[in-house]
Amino acid sequence: MCMVAGSLLGADVLGQTSVERTYFENGMLRSTQYVAAGALHFIHYYENGKVREMGSYRNGSPDGPWRQFDASGALTARVRFQKGRPVGESDLYLADRNLSGKLYYQEGALRKAEMRNALGELVATKDY
Template sequence: MDKKLLLVSAFMAGATWTIQAQDLVLSEGQYYTDETQTTPYTGRYTEFYEDGMLKMELYLKDGRPEGTYVIYYPDGKIAEVRSYYHGIFHGEWRTYNEHGKLIGLASYKEGQKDGPWRIWSDEGKLLYEMFYTNGKKSGVWRSWDEEGNLLSEERQEEE
């Protein structure tokens, strides 16, 4: 299924800002410059809320996300920061609450869950700690209540 998205790129020519908009076509996870889907888009991609505030920004290379992908709350604060390499998750995925506190941290390697995953309450208390190795559960998984009391601790079986 194709979905048209608005691409807004700004560049500076001397002291003058020029904003150009063009439609992109999203098909099977890849962004194209036209309906024929023959030219994958490379460049900065941005979306805005109706009031003009930045909603998200990322860089696309050959039609796929590359590098840092940032999603914003309507007030301009960062909601999520994701890392991509060749169109797949690679690196950290951080989630923040509306007050700017880190509430989620996930790790990926070449598209697979790999490394620590942690979830905090809005008050900053660690609630969950999980580990993955090459997409599989690993290590000891723990959960805590809002007061910091350990609720569960379970060693993951090697698959």
């Protein structure tokens, strides 16, 4: 392993996976990325060490599951991408970790949105 301009580059014991890590000035991990199965996978962190976002790119476009978190580590959004476009259901969460809404995508276009209150009850829907 070696340090390169604030990044730590390394390889697994078989030499098949290269991992790049970058760090905040305070020494905390800022990001990790590696290539596996033809996709660039990443994890971005807050300065407090909690995960901020994780996902992957394939051919330069978002692909596969993505997750976003708040600074306390609570999940705020979950989205699935295919060839750069959101597909299927996406979930949005409140700070208390309860589901606050759902977005439904078809062929990359938003088709329906749902909002829920703090009790999880459906309070609004909109078709697109």
